[in-house]
Amino acid sequence: MGLLEGKNILVAGVTMNTSIGYAVAQVAQAEGATVLVSNFGRALSLTRRVVQKLDPVPPVLEVDVTNDDHLAGLPDMVREHVDRLDGIVHSIAFANPETALGGNFLTTGWDDVATSLKVSAYSLASLTMACKPLFGEKSSVVGLTYDARVSWPAYDWMGVSKAALESTSRYLARYLGPEGIRCNIVSAGPLETIAKKAIPGAEQFNDVWSQRAPLGWDPRDLTPTAKAVVALLSDFFPATTGEMIHVDGGVHSTGA
Ligand code: NAP
Helix, strand or coil: CCCCCCCEEEEECCCCCCCHHHHHHHHHHHCCCEEEEEECHHHHHHHHHHHHHCCCCCCEEECCCCCHHHHHHHHHHHHCCCCCEEEEEECCCCCCCCCCCCCCHHHCCHHHHHHHHHHHHHHHHHHHHHHHHHEEEEEEEEEEECCCCCCCCCCHHHHHHHHHHHHHHHHHHHHHHHHCEEEEEEEECCCCCHHHHCCCCCHHHHHHHHHHCCCCCCCCCCHHHHHHHHHHHCCCCCCCCCCEEEECCCHHHCCC
């Protein structure tokens, strides 16, 4: 029996087959889950195309996490396909690459910072609360970060947004734990996705990982990250919440 047998999982943030969310959907299906995916705007047509390779082809919902109407309508959209959710995966981030990333930290204006925080951090809470009416007795929320306990070159306001995301997860864990909802974060090493390619200077991350990862690190292999997300969605972490699990080849544990 698969780890997610009988569970319904919404994966938010699938654009390409290089998206971490796509790999999560694949592994979740292999472990027996019924998967729904979401994305927004113009990229929806890309999402609809790439999910054709998943088996079964999951429903694609339109959810822009900055759109209150989309969030309010989410339970009804989900109920067209499944009667409840057992887990959601928040695989969403955005910051303006020209102003908020790539070394512009000291001059970024508030509007760009606000967008980054809203899409990349606050949305973990707003998406979770939108899905809350759908949750059964026990459910699991998993988000994705790039370890924001420290600063990185070029990551700038996305780093600040990830710190906010990590903290948001801990507060969700605090407030929703009594209702049987766990909330955890997977901190992945650098992966060759569109989001990473949009960060000017992000190629430096690969150098750090190739020099420092005790286990080595393949930036094209999404499976270790997807497996950790699926494990956190499963019943195998029943007493774990507010946690951040590193899937980074061990880099976080090294000093240099
Ligand atoms: P990705 O394929 O670009 O996924 C990011 C997703 O966020 C895209 O589907 C994007 O949609 C979506 N998104 C952006 N704004 C949104 C909005 N307002 N409403 C709904 N969805 C929105 O890149 P990824 O690397 O897989 O990123 C997934 C998560 O992993 C992100 O949180 C990222 O920060 C995190 N992460 C990535 C790495 C890495 O090295 N790649 C490492 C650690 C953590 P559009 O494509 O339509 O904009």
